[in-house]
Amino acid sequence: MDILSRNLSFCTRILKFYARICIIIEDEGGDHMRIAICGATGYSGIEAIRLLAPRTDVTIVGISSETQAGLMLEEAVPGFRGFAVGRLRLLPLRAAVTEAEIVILALPHGEAQHVAPELLAQGKSVIDLSGDHRLPRDAYESWYKAEVASDAHADAIYGLTEWNRAAIANASLVANPGCYATCAELALLPLLERDVAESSQILIDAKSGVSGAGKKPTAVTHYVEADENFFAYKLGRHQHTPEIEMTLREARRRQTGLDKPVNVLLATHLLPIKRGILCTAYIKLKEEMSGEALHEIVSARYEGEPFVDVLPYGVSPQLKWVSGTNRVSIGVYLDPRTQTAVVLSALDNLIKGAAGQAIQNLNVMTGANEQEGLWFVPAV
Ligand SMILES: NC(=O)C1=CN([C@@H]2O[C@H](COP(=O)(O)OP(=O)(O)OC[C@H]3O[C@@H](n4cnc5c(N)ncnc54)[C@H](OP(=O)(O)O)[C@@H]3O)[C@@H](O)[C@H]2O)C=CC1
Numbered sequence: 001m002d003i004l005s006r007n008l009s010f011c012t013r014i015l016k017f018y019a020r021i022c023i024i025i026e027d028e029g030g031d032h033m034r035i036a037i038c039g040a041t042g043y044s045g046i047e048a049i050r051l052l053a054p055r056t057d058v059t060i061v062g063i064s065s066e067t068q069a070g071l072m073l074e075e076a077v078p079g080f081r082g083f084a085v086g087r088l089r090l091l092p093l094r095a096a097v098t099e100a101e102i103v104i105l106a107l108p109h110g111e112a113q114h115v116a117p118e119l120l121a122q123g124k125s126v127i128d129l130s131g132d133h134r135l136p137r138d139a140y141e142s143w144y145k146a147e148v149a150s151d152a153h154a155d156a157i158y159g160l161t162e163w164n165r166a167a168i169a170n171a172s173l174v175a176n177p178g179c180y181a182t183c184a185e186l187a188l189l190p191l192l193e194r195d196v197a198e199s200s201q202i203l204i205d206a207k208s209g210v211s212g213a214g215k216k217p218t219a220v221t222h223y224v225e226a227d228e229n230f231f232a233y234k235l236g237r238h239q240h241t242p243e244i245e246m247t248l249r250e251a252r253r254r255q256t257g258l259d260k261p262v263n264v265l266l267a268t269h270l271l272p273i274k275r276g277i278l279c280t281a282y283i284k285l286k287e288e289m290s291g292e293a294l295h296e297i298v299s300a301r302y303e304g305e306p307f308v309d310v311l312p313y314g315v316s317p318q319l320k321w322v323s324g325t326n327r328v329s330i331g332v333y334l335d336p337r338t339q340t341a342v343v344l345s346a347l348d349n350l351i352k353g354a355a356g357q358a359i360q361n362l363n364v365m366t367g368a369n370e371q372e373g374l375w376f377v378p379a380v
C-alpha cells in the first residue's frame with residue numbers, strides 16, 4: 001500500500017469514528033425528551049415506564065421510590081429483568097428529577113402537591129396522576145378529606161385530552177384525570193356539550209378492577225376479600241364525583257354558554273379482576289329523539305379521535321376490547337319507553353385511566369405525534 005492509500009485509510013477510519021461518536025451523542029441526548037417518573041414502583045408508574053421505555057424519542061433520566069430507593073428497577077419490579085430500563089436505579093424523589101425536563105408524578109394523593117410547586121419553579125413540566133391538582137381548594141378538601149398545601153392547582157390544566165387538547169399543549173402542570181372520571185366523562189361529554197340531556201340527576205354505575213386501588217393491599221382489596229366477590233364502595237362519597245360534575249358543567253358552558261350545576265350520583269364497585277373499568281351512565285333526554293340520532297351525536301363528537309371507539313348502535317363495550325390499550329370503547333342505547341339514554345364506556349384504568357392518558361398528554365405538550373407509543377390492540 002502506498003503512502004497516499006495509507007493516509008486515506010487512516011482518514012476514513014477517523015471519519016467513521018467521528019460519525020459513531022456523533023450518533024452516540026445524538027442517541028444519548030439530542031432531541032430526546034428527558035423524563036423522570038416518580039412513584040416508579042407503583043402500578044401506574046410501572047405502566048408509564050413500560051410504555052415509555054421502548055421509545056427512541058424519550059430518555060428516562062430518573063425513577064423514584066419512597067421505600068425502595070437504592071435498588072435497581074429490576075430488583076424491585078422483576079418484570080423488568082433483562083431490559084436496559086431494568087438497570088435504572090430507584091432514587092429518592094428529589095435525586096430522581098434532577099436531570100428531567102418533564103416529571104410524571106405517580107404518587108399517592110397528598111404527596112404530589114408538596115412536590116409540584118418546587119418542580120415548576122425549576123422550570124420543569126409536571127404531569128400529576130393523583131387527584132391533588134384536579135379540583136378547587138374547597139372541593140378537594142371536602143371530598144379528599146385532606147388539606148391543600150399550595151396554590152398550584154389554580155394553574156393546573158385538566159388533562160382529559162379529547163376535551164382540553166389546546167390548553168394541554170401549552171400547560172406546564174397537567175392534572176391527569178381520575179380513572180372513573182375519564183371513563184364517565186368521555187361517555188357523557190357529547191350529550192352535555194349538545195345540551196340534549198337533563199343534568200340534575202345523572203346516574204353512573206361504575207366497576208373497576210383492583211389495580212385501581214394501587215399496589216398496597218388493604219382489608220378490602222387483598223386477594224381473599226376481592227377474589228370471587230363483588231360489592232359497591234364509597235357510595236355517595238367517591239372523590240371523582242365533583243371532578244365529573246365540574247368537567248361536564250364546564251363542557252356544556254363552553255359549547256352553549258349555559259352555566260348550570262350538573263349532579264351526578266356515582267356508584268363505584270370493585271370487580272374481582274386486575275384491570276379495567278366499565279361505566280354505565282343513565283341520563284334522561286330533554287326531548288324525544290331516536291336511538292340513531294343519539295348515536296350520531298356521540299359518533300360525531302369523536303370522529304377522528306384515535307383513542308375513542310364508538311361502537312355501532314346497541315353494541316355494549318367489553319373490558320377485553322380495551323385491556324392493555326389506551327382506548328375507550330363507547331356503546332350507546334336509548335330506551336324508547338323512558339327516553340333514557342344509556343351510555344356505556346370501558347377503558348383500562350392503568351392506561352387510558354392513568355399512565356396512557358398521561359403519555360398522550362405528554363405527546364400533546366411536547367408536540368410529538370399524539371399516538372406515539374400508545375397504539376396497540378388488546379391481547380386476547
Ligand atoms: N391505579 C390506578 O388505576 C390509577 C391511579 N391514579 C392515581 O395515580 C397515583 C398513583 O397510583 P398507583 O400507581 O395506583 O399507586 P401505587 O400505590 O401503586 O404506587 C404509589 C407509588 O408512590 C410511591 N410512594 C408512596 N408514598 C410515597 C411518598 N410519601 N413519597 C414519594 N413516593 C411515594 C410508592 O413507592 P414505594 O412503594 O416503592 O415506596 C409507589 O411507587 C395515585 O394518586 C392514584 O390515585 C389515577 C388513575 C388511575
Ligand SMILES: CC(=O)N[C@@H](CCC(=O)OP(=O)(O)O)C(=O)O
Nearest residue numbers: 130131178179180208209212213
Ligand atoms: C378500585 C379503586 O379503589 N379505585 C380508586 C380510584 C383511583 C383513581 O383513579 O383515582 P384517583 O387518582 O382519584 O385516586 C378509588 O375508587 O378510589
